Amino acid sequence: MLTALFAAFVGGIILNFMPCVFPVVSLKAFGLLRHDGNTASARSEGLAFLLGVVVTMMALAGILLAARAGGAAVGWGFQLQSPLVISLLALVILGAALNLLGVFEVGLSLQRAGEISVGSGAFVRSALTGALAIIVATPCSAPFMASAIGYALVQPPTVALAIFFALALGFAAPFTLISLFPALAKRLPRPGAWMNVLKHALAFPMLGAFAWLVWVLAQQAGTTALGVLLAGSVALSLAAWLYGIAQRRQLAGRGYRVMYSLTAALLVAIIAPLPGVMKPVESTDVSVSTAPIKWTPQTVAEQRGHGKAIFVNFTASWCITCQVNDKTSLSTKAVKEALARTGTLYMVADSTKFNPDVDDALSQFGQGGLPLYVVYPADGGAPKVLPQVLTPTLVVNALNQASGKKA
Structure with missing residues (x-):
């Protein structure tokens, strides 16, 4: 304490x-x-x-x-x-x-x-x-x-x-x-x-x-x-x-x-x-640069352990740190190429509007707020939580390790 x-x-x-x-x-x-x-x-x-x-x-x-x-x-x-x-x-x-x-x-x-x-x-x-x-x-x-x-x-x-x-x-x-x-x-x-x-x-x-x-x-x-x-x-x-x-x-x-x-x-x-x-509206548009899969706990459970790593980006439009990481790391050419080369599934968990599943996941990983970045290894091993401030090198290395492939 x-x-x-x-x-x-x-x-x-x-x-x-x-x-x-x-x-x-x-x-x-x-x-x-x-x-x-x-x-x-x-x-x-x-x-x-x-x-x-x-x-x-x-x-x-x-x-x-x-x-x-x-x-x-x-x-x-x-x-x-x-x-x-x-x-x-x-x-x-x-x-x-x-x-x-x-x-x-x-x-x-x-x-x-x-x-x-x-x-x-x-x-x-x-x-x-x-x-x-x-x-x-x-x-x-x-x-x-x-x-x-x-x-x-x-x-x-x-x-x-x-x-x-x-x-x-x-x-x-x-x-x-x-x-x-x-x-x-x-x-x-x-x-x-x-x-x-x-x-x-x-x-x-x-x-x-x-x-x-x-x-x-x-x-x-x-x-x-x-x-x-x-x-x-x-x-x-x-x-x-x-x-x-x-x-x-x-x-x-x-x-x-x-x-x-x-x-x-x-x-x-x-x-x-x-x-x-002033009420939330449903929208399928998410502000990311690499073709994402909409995150749900069920989707993660279905995809784990099938030979592909999973990268989950817990984000929101009101989260300044999330937006900075997206522009400086997740949207860079190096990270996009690493996602494609490793075959990693890229999921986005959007909490711009109230999403109880996202808040449950934050609690599960011991995080009090956004951003949260989680990498699930391709072999179905324990997930790894990345730091809240990203760099392209950090993300690429995490993807390589999770997929079991070398750069």
Whole structure:
């Protein structure tokens, strides 16, 4: 258990540097830069970020463990299998990007609207940043995390929650420590006019995260849901613009209530149709480059021990690491040639939409989340689990060994 706790804590620290989390944690980094000499406010915001991370992590872990106890086969990142969650998350991130671009302000007093300042809402804003960071972090799988989460999911609830708590502490540790210890904060650049440029620049990683979520939604729910989300995004942008105008009119002492009412009406119009539209659709299209066989436990059982190796790619469109491995390793010429030369059966287990069989398999192999790569030897021997970060050489060697053929 101590090993799992340590692995979860270290994995949480590394998670800060994963590409799917960077757009959100960069907001926290920007927040730290605002506190020039204000130790109390820096500590308050750092603790708020820690609170948001821990509460959200424990809530997700509690839901995950409760669902599994009730017989549901769900795993790490389960909430991103819901098109409704994906669409709402995309709209939140778009709103954050518009805020960074200065279209409207959040958490700033009207007397300071448009300036780089801490503002009275900093505590709540920092806590929400922590919550958002954890929600978008779940598709990522940092080193040491998979084994720790896999271990947690087969332990009693108290042990499992302790491991998830360690993961949350590791994730929040870098920013919280800098906030709590002024000596570390002194090493950060001093605030200045350049921060306005940085604030605007940080909007573009957020827009990149928004584009990724839109792509994931298209894989999950089809073109109708995609069209609704895009229309909602335009409406949200209009609402943000109207809200910004209302803020400036209020600051100038002019009428602003009509603008706020229009903003509220637009937000209701955006959110209301989402539950009825954001539903998974059946699709036979899978995003792989080598002709795959659709994975099922039954298919694997039927094909094992018949003289052909089997390579199973457990993947999902919302899994960033999966997509990187597909482009850098599984789609390369060397791996394609090795699959053909060894006669290996290539199977894809897609968990973009909820697939209980995939989650059962993850539990079977002691993995808490995606990606998972399993090679079954041609002679029917014990399967081998490959590392979560692939290289073409690693895959080719595994295929050669499993098939009993030399390169």
